[in-house]
Amino acid sequence: MNRDGRLGVGIIGAGLVGPIVGAALAGAGHALTGITRGSDEDRVDAVLPGVPVLDAIEVVRRSELVVIAVPHDELPGLVAGLADLGAWQVGQIVLHTDPAYGIGVLDPAAAGGAIPLAVHPAIAFTGTSIDLRQLAAAYAAVTAPAAVLPIAQALAVEMGCEPVVVADADRPAYAEAIETVTAFSRSIVQQSTALLAGIGVENPGSYLSALVRSTVDQALAERPPID
Incomplete structure (x- = not known):
């Protein structure tokens, strides 16, 4: 260095x-x-x-x-x-x-x-x-x-x-958490925008933007259950 x-x-x-x-x-x-x-x-x-x-x-x-x-x-x-x-x-x-x-x-x-x-x-x-x-x-x-x-x-x-x-031993669990939240979020948003587009809502991504952000913020603020 x-x-x-x-x-x-x-x-x-x-x-x-x-x-x-x-x-x-x-x-x-x-x-x-x-x-x-x-x-x-x-x-x-x-x-x-x-x-x-x-x-x-x-x-x-x-x-x-x-x-x-x-x-x-x-x-x-x-x-x-x-x-x-x-x-x-x-x-x-x-x-x-x-x-x-x-x-x-x-x-x-x-x-x-x-x-x-x-x-x-x-x-x-x-x-x-x-x-x-x-x-x-x-x-x-x-x-x-x-x-x-x-x-x-x-x-x-x-x-x-x-x-x-x-911790080194916890990296697989960490990776699973990252993969779960990214894959699930992307899938759900894509499914929802497709449904809105199907009923004629213009710019379904923009329509859902505030709702998705506020829902995620609320979920992140909630204390997760501890097994």
């Missing part, structure tokens, strides 16, 4: 999450070293203009903090593959954004001396600058070895989020 606490940050994963996390950290003063190629280069360039597009090994080589934001099924193989190539560096921070994995998935990097962190910002990413405003009102689940937990918490804050510590 630099004397002023600023890091060279590389992003592996140019989908909806990686560029936004990179932009948030850049906004906190960190320097972006590179990002891997994505399927929508125009969108990534709009969020991270001028950031070099590199392969994963070069991103790791140039970076003090590597943010991995790839699909769930790709994460273990990516981390292990880079370890097999001797890419991970002693003292390098490696952070993944997957809700379901804790730090165990980063064991191959940790075996090479890297510092493993798991930080999941709890928003529905769009991959656009709108997400930066959402992060400012969001929480993030952080999981890390006790000695470096403050680093994970500080990075979550620099993304704009309020950090909440989730």
